[in-house]
Amino acid sequence: MSKPSKNATPLVDMKNIEKHFGGVVAVNNVSANLYAGEVVGLLGHNGAGKSCLMRILSGAMTPNEGVISVNGEKVELKSPLDARDLGIETIYQTLALANHLNAPSNLFLGRELKTPFGNLDDKRMLEESRQVLHRLNPNFKNLLDPVSSLSGGQRQVIAIARAIYFNVKILIMDEPTAALGPSETAMVSELIQELKNQGIGIFLVSHDMHDVFDLCDRVMVMNKGRNVGTHHIEDVTKDDVLSLIIKGELPGGWTPGKKEAVQ
Amino acid sequence: MVEFFAQLRARGASFRLSKGAFHRISAILTVLILIVIFSVASPAFSSTNNAMTILLQTSVIGMLGIGLTLVIITGGIDLSVGSVLALAGTVTGLVIKAGVPVLPAMFIGVAVGALCGLINGFVVTKMRITPFVATLGMMMMARGVALELTGAAPVSRLGESFSILGQGRLFRIVGEGPHGLPSVVFPGIPYPAILLLLVALSVAYLLRRRATGRHIYATGSNEEAARLAGVKVDRTKIIAYTLSGALAGLAGIVLMSRLGTAQPNEGVMYELDAIAAAVIGGASLMGGVGTIGGTIIGAFIIGILRNGLNMAGVSSFIQQIIIGFVVIVAVYIDQMRNRR
Numbered sequence: 001m002s003k004p005s006k007n008a009t010p011l012v013d014m015k016n017i018e019k020h021f022g023g024v025v026a027v028n029n030v031s032a033n034l035y036a037g038e039v040v041g042l043l044g045h046n047g048a049g050k051s052c053l054m055r056i057l058s059g060a061m062t063p064n065e066g067v068i069s070v071n072g073e074k075v076e077l078k079s080p081l082d083a084r085d086l087g088i089e090t091i092y093q094t095l096a097l098a099n100h101l102n103a104p105s106n107l108f109l110g111r112e113l114k115t116p117f118g119n120l121d122d123k124r125m126l127e128e129s130r131q132v133l134h135r136l137n138p139n140f141k142n143l144l145d146p147v148s149s150l151s152g153g154q155r156q157v158i159a160i161a162r163a164i165y166f167n168v169k170i171l172i173m174d175e176p177t178a179a180l181g182p183s184e185t186a187m188v189s190e191l192i193q194e195l196k197n198q199g200i201g202i203f204l205v206s207h208d209m210h211d212v213f214d215l216c217d218r219v220m221v222m223n224k225g226r227n228v229g230t231h232h233i234e235d236v237t238k239d240d241v242l243s244l245i246i247k248g249e250l251p252g253g254w255t256p257g258k259k260e261a262v263q
Numbered sequence: 264m265v266e267f268f269a270q271l272r273a274r275g276a277s278f279r280l281s282k283g284a285f286h287r288i289s290a291i292l293t294v295l296i297l298i299v300i301f302s303v304a305s306p307a308f309s310s311t312n313n314a315m316t317i318l319l320q321t322s323v324i325g326m327l328g329i330g331l332t333l334v335i336i337t338g339g340i341d342l343s344v345g346s347v348l349a350l351a352g353t354v355t356g357l358v359i360k361a362g363v364p365v366l367p368a369m370f371i372g373v374a375v376g377a378l379c380g381l382i383n384g385f386v387v388t389k390m391r392i393t394p395f396v397a398t399l400g401m402m403m404m405a406r407g408v409a410l411e412l413t414g415a416a417p418v419s420r421l422g423e424s425f426s427i428l429g430q431g432r433l434f435r436i437v438g439e440g441p442h443g444l445p446s447v448v449f450p451g452i453p454y455p456a457i458l459l460l461l462v463a464l465s466v467a468y469l470l471r472r473r474a475t476g477r478h479i480y481a482t483g484s485n486e487e488a489a490r491l492a493g494v495k496v497d498r499t500k501i502i503a504y505t506l507s508g509a510l511a512g513l514a515g516i517v518l519m520s521r522l523g524t525a526q527p528n529e530g531v532m533y534e535l536d537a538i539a540a541a542v543i544g545g546a547s548l549m550g551g552v553g554t555i556g557g558t559i560i561g562a563f564i565i566g567i568l569r570n571g572l573n574m575a576g577v578s579s580f581i582q583q584i585i586i587g588f589v590v591i592v593a594v595y596i597d598q599m600r601n602r603r
Contacts, residue, residue, distance in 0.1 A: 060491055081493040096491045098484035100551035101477075109481055110493030112474045119472045162492075 009072040011036050011201040012057065012088075012170055017066035019052055026052045027063070028225035034170065034201040039192060041216035041233075042205045043245055049225040050205050051093070054172050057203070058090040059083030070170070081110075087169030091176050093205075095159040099148035103140075104129040106147055107162045132161045136187065152179040160188070164195065171195060174205045189215060209238050223248035231256075289596075290544065290560040294567065301571030308574045315432075315450045319521070321566030322455035323348075326514040327537035328544070328558045329466050330380075330507030335541050336470075337503045338483040338550025339394035343383060343401035344511040345533035349526070350409040351376040351512035356418035356425075356525025365424045369516050376512020377505050379405055384504030388497040402534070409527040418525040428454055429521030455517045459559075462510065467555040479503055483550025539586070540565055543593040564589070 010033040019027040027049045034040050042050045055061040057068065059077035068075055070086050077083050083090075097106050104125040113121040113128070126143060133140045137157045147155055156179045163171060173192075177185045192202060192215050206212050212219055213233060220230040221244040228248045231240075235256040243251045302309040327344045334341045355372030359365060379401060386397040432451025440446035470476035478499045481489040490496045519525045542548065543564055544557030565586060572582045 058491075079493070080491050084493055090491070092491065094488075096485070096488035098481040098488050098492075098551070100484040101481060105477060105481070106492075109477070109489065112477060114474065118474075120474060120477060 013069040041212035044222035048222040089163035090172040093174040305574040318456035319453040325562040328540035330510035333503040342398040345530040346405035347511040348515035348530040352515035352519035373512040377509035380505040380508020384501030
């Protein structure tokens with residue numbers, strides 16, 4: 001795993017982000033960044049503020065304070081459309097699918113393909129969907145059924161396909177493997193590697209320590225709305241990360257690269 | 264072997280009817296059964312003349328139903344269409360009285376309906392008031408304005424040209440009778456029925472072929488998902504309510520033109536007939552489901568029931584009971600089918 005050089009411009013730079021709901025502080029002065037071709041794992045308890053932070057980056061929520069830069073340029077993400085225009089795509093934990101619509105309609109929702117007369121080009125959308133879905137899951141055949149009648153895995157595949165079909169540069173994956181079986185999980189891991197090699201930056205929100213250590217270059221842990229540590233994956237052990245998640249601090253006597261020192 | 268079964272299953276699946284097609288066929292079948300029953304009960308029912316009357320009677324409910332279908336698919340409801348119908352009709356009448364020619368006056372009427380719908384959409388999306396309450400308020404206000412403007416009196420003597428839209432017929436053929444008196448060979452297709460067809464075709468086109476239509480379905484199916492996918496949910500809803508209002512305005516003009524006078528008391532409880540038409544046609548009040556074809560069939564089921572029961576001499580009270588019963592049964596069958 002290549003470490004991105006420190007002086008390159010980060011793909012995403014979030015500085016001093018704050019979000020509160022009334023008196024409740026959900027995200028407390030958090031800074032995070034993401035480089036091209038890098039996977040950053042985002043860990044923390046439920047309610048630690050990681051989903052909130054990701055919703056801010058995907059434009060679904062506006063922060064009270066803080067600056068977000070994409071490719072070194074300051075941006076304002078007022079709506080999911082703004083984020084999409086910058087190549088920020090999100091796979092939501094809830095999948096965010098319209099249950100009564102079929103797979104192609106969901107895949108292209110909000111950016112439908114149209115004929116020159118401005119009509120929906122359902123034929124082309126079906127064809128494109130068939131290709132991209134087939135790549136992710138060769139058994140995906142019932143494309144014209146409403147997605148409510150599909151299996152959890154198929155629904156997940158649609159959500160993933162929707163994020164990578166368009167010109168994605170920054171991908172936010174919120175628990176992408178939660179609804180998947182072993183073979184589909186392996187497929188997602190493979191996909192993450194492939195996207196990474198294409199220079200796409202990925203934020204991976206996960207509870208699965210195994211996934212995080214397998215796929216991520218860096219890991220960022222949130223606790224009670226604060227960023228309690230961002231580390232290169234080689235510098236920490238699973239126990240260190242668990243300690244960060246639970247206590248909000250590293251175990252006593254921790255030094256970077258302890259793993260190598262022990263071996 | 265496994266492959267063989269897979270092939271077989273695939274072939275079987277292609278024969279199975281899609282849910283929408285099944286619903287359509289069962290609804291059309293219902294219409295046909297009703298026609299057969301009423302024809303037996305009363306010979307006059309199956310005459311061409313009566314068929315055209317049914318077309319005419321169903322046009323108004325059909326137009327209201329189409330508008331409501333749009334709103335219902337977004338997961339909302341529009342209780343104001345009956346009152347908006349009355350307001351648009353009376354405004355048209357008053358404007359004609361004030362000296363505006365009939366055609367521009369009718370456009371003003373439709374615009375008044377659209378404005379009411381726009382306000383509904385604004386209250387629902389920007390003020391975040393539930394559709395039921397928002398349109399209930401509009402229902403009272405529109406009716407109140409119509410009564411206030413006219414002093415609760417019908418606006419009459421609007422001239423012949425005002426009645427053309429509601430009373431005119433296409434392809435009317437009048438032959439010569441036995442005593443040299445004119446006799447009607449073919450009563451002609453009422454203009455309102457043609458207008459209904461045009462409205463149905465254009466709204467069906469909007470729903471099936473345009474992005475706005477797709478967004479209307481997506482908004483009703485999962486509003487949050489639609490928003491996250493970049494659909495302008497508020498705008499989509501406002502479009503649906505505005506179209507519902509405009510169609511209510513159009514229906515009002517058609518109805519008043521048919522009556523020859525603009526009456527502020529018309530259209531009471533029409534919204535319930537229109538909702539019933541949409542629901543019988545398969546629209547779900549939970550949103551995300553509904554078609555124009557279904558709603559038209561639903562409107563005709565209600566229209567044929569009313570007309571046939573009238574011809575058979577059934578009292579209007581009994582008619583209410585039967586139609587109420589049909590609504591419940593239709594929705595129940597629909598639910599059973601979806602649970603399968």
